Amino acid sequence: MYCQGASKGIVFFTDKGIDKKIEVSKTPFNVSCNPVDERGRSGKAIYTYDCSNPIPQCQNQTREIALYEHESLFFKSVLDNAGYDGNHYDLYANSVQGERLLLAGFSTGCGLPTISNKKFIPNGNDGLVVKDSANNNMYIVAVSECKYSVSCDKDCPEDSHKCIHKQYPGYCCVPCKKTGDRLKNIANKVGQ
Structure with missing residues (x-):
């Protein structure tokens, strides 16, 4: 905890070479940092999909998976004689950093999946996070680097x-x- 017994605190931080600050009037407070890269914030995606096999257990299915905000989901087919259409499908995410396998063997007996709806929910822990003593978020600032310092009852860093x-x-x-x-x-x- 920062600034126990102080009347205010200031969190100084740098983002993309620019010096910035957050003035915190509720003390004490906690600061954590998890940088956000070009994939965006981390969280989970809740998505609905349908498959080429028309049976009910292959239609209107919903799942959730850990994902980054700016990643898109897609499927790759892999030859598999046990699959509905001679393939099974692996689930991948794609971003500016390239593609990554999320789930191998996603669909075997249902055929080619098609995502019909996707909702992203951030986990709330990305960036520079300032929380009060009850662990409530006061400030969340998306930053690409975690360079920060805290000053209590002063206008400048230590x-x-x-x-x-x-x-x-x-x-x-x-x-x-x-x-x-x-x-x-x-x-x-x-x-x-």
């Missing part, structure tokens, strides 16, 4: 110095180590 600034919000945060390294580099160049 490893920085607050300077007065004319532009909004009236101050800036100067990173101590980064600034110190720059000064050392300049001193080394001048000393040569």
